[in-house]
Amino acid sequence: MRTLDDLDPDGKRVLVRVDFNVPLDERQRITDDVRIRAALPTLEELRSRGARQLILAAHLGRPKDREPELSLKPAAERLSELLGVDVALAPSLDELPDGEVVMLENVRYEPGETKNDPKLAARYAALADLYVNDAFGAAHRAHASTEAVAHLLPSAAGRLMEREVRTLKGILEDPKRPLVAVMGGAKVTDKIGVLDVFLDRADIVLVGGAMCFPFFKAQGHEVGDSLCEREGIDPARAALEKGGDKLRLPSDLVAGREFSADTEVSSLDGVDVPAGWMGLDIGRSSAESYAAVIETAGTVFWNGPMGAFELDPFADGTRRVAEAVAECPGTTVVGGGDSAAALAQFGLADRVDHLSTGGGASLELMEGKELPGVVALS
Numbered sequence: 001m002r003t004l005d006d007l008d009p010d011g012k013r014v015l016v017r018v019d020f021n022v023p024l025d026e027r028q029r030i031t032d033d034v035r036i037r038a039a040l041p042t043l044e045e046l047r048s049r050g051a052r053q054l055i056l057a058a059h060l061g062r063p064k065d066r067e068p069e070l071s072l073k074p075a076a077e078r079l080s081e082l083l084g085v086d087v088a089l090a091p092s093l094d095e096l097p098d099g100e101v102v103m104l105e106n107v108r109y110e111p112g113e114t115k116n117d118p119k120l121a122a123r124y125a126a127l128a129d130l131y132v133n134d135a136f137g138a139a140h141r142a143h144a145s146t147e148a149v150a151h152l153l154p155s156a157a158g159r160l161m162e163r164e165v166r167t168l169k170g171i172l173e174d175p176k177r178p179l180v181a182v183m184g185g186a187k188v189t190d191k192i193g194v195l196d197v198f199l200d201r202a203d204i205v206l207v208g209g210a211m212c213f214p215f216f217k218a219q220g221h222e223v224g225d226s227l228c229e230r231e232g233i234d235p236a237r238a239a240l241e242k243g244g245d246k247l248r249l250p251s252d253l254v255a256g257r258e259f260s261a262d263t264e265v266s267s268l269d270g271v272d273v274p275a276g277w278m279g280l281d282i283g284r285s286s287a288e289s290y291a292a293v294i295e296t297a298g299t300v301f302w303n304g305p306m307g308a309f310e311l312d313p314f315a316d317g318t319r320r321v322a323e324a325v326a327e328c329p330g331t332t333v334v335g336g337g338d339s340a341a342a343l344a345q346f347g348l349a350d351r352v353d354h355l356s357t358g359g360g361a362s363l364e365l366m367e368g369k370e371l372p373g374v375v376a377l378s
């Protein structure tokens with residue numbers, strides 16, 4: 001993969017694809033600007049190396065037409081504050097404002113964007129001399145601004161993209177051992193591919209969150225009203241066979257009557273969940289034994305919370321695991337939006353080595369898939 005070391009931006013106009021797909025509240029105010037901050041090293045480096053103009057391209061949400069609620073105006077304003085320069089928003093691809101840093105409107109306003117349309121890519125390319133892709137979170141999509149355009153200009157990965165790919169690939173290719181994978185969250189089917197890869201490569205795989213229940217079901221336990229994806233049961237059975245001792249499941253659980261912070265709560269000694277209850281967190285003894293494994297790891301990859309951490313009575317398992325990841329002297333990498341939110345909630349976000357900005361992209365990379373946005377820069 002080419003990087004900024006392979007480009008000379010001096011005096012050039014540089015089209016930079018960034019991932020500014022930030023959460024907004026109902027009044028279009030940004031509630032979390034981590035992704036915008038994550039692009040600053042690349043933007044600052046390009047400016048300090050003499051780039052004449054930066055033209056930023058990004059998507060926001062999934063607009064069906066030019067929905068004004070999905071304008072990138074709030075992102076342009078926040079970037080302007082962070083960079084300390086004006087960031088003008090281009091009214092259209094044919095009306096590019098002057099200025100050292102300008103921003104195109106939501107690329108998904110263009111019907112050809114998600115079709116990887118070569119004509120649209122040619123219009124993007126006509127705006128600049130060089131192309132830099134720093135949008136790791138969008139690298140698993142072959143879209144006009146992430147894939148087709150990369151072939152039309154001298155192109156390279158930005159520093160965020162470089163760091164994400166290097167760190168995540170490093171875990172698969174040459175991890176410090178023991179390599180411990182911690183997998184949880186809600187959707188087993190999205191993550192079973194990654195779990196499978198870790199059953200090959202990791203030394204220990206710890207499973208928590210709602211991800212447990214297809215495993216428990218496959219083992220013949222009662223899951224009560226727990227969130228348990230049916231399509232997850234067969235893959236879970238296969239993973240149990242393949243995983244042997246490597247694969248660890250909780251030995252106790254915390255259950256609630258319903259998914260709510262003020263519901264009745266019960267600590268279960270085992271993992272059978274009675275009818276009328278749902279398992280919403282791993283139990284105390286499971287959390288302690290997971291923490292002990294994590295604290296002695298050479299490398300930790302964590303994706304997915306251990307329980308419904310948003311609800312106070314069910315946050316302890318995730319908190320204990322987050323603390324152990326923070327304490328671990330090895331290399332620690334966390335992927336997934338909710339896992340990152342959990343770390344932030346516990347004030348531990350700056351205690352991990354790498355917090356991936358790309359949910360889907362990081363899972364696909366860990367599964368060993370080639371990301372079109374990365375391949376186009378190679």
Ligand code: ADP
Nearest residue numbers: 185186209210279280304307308336337338339
């Ligand atoms: P990430 O974004 O880190 O990849 P996911 O999106 O897969 O994580 O899962 C996060 C969600 O899973 C959280 O909203 C959390 O409430 C939910 N969750 C975790 N454990 C359980 C459980 N036992 N029952 C219901 N929901 C759960």
Ligand code: MG
Nearest residue numbers: 336337338339
């Ligand atoms: Mg999530």
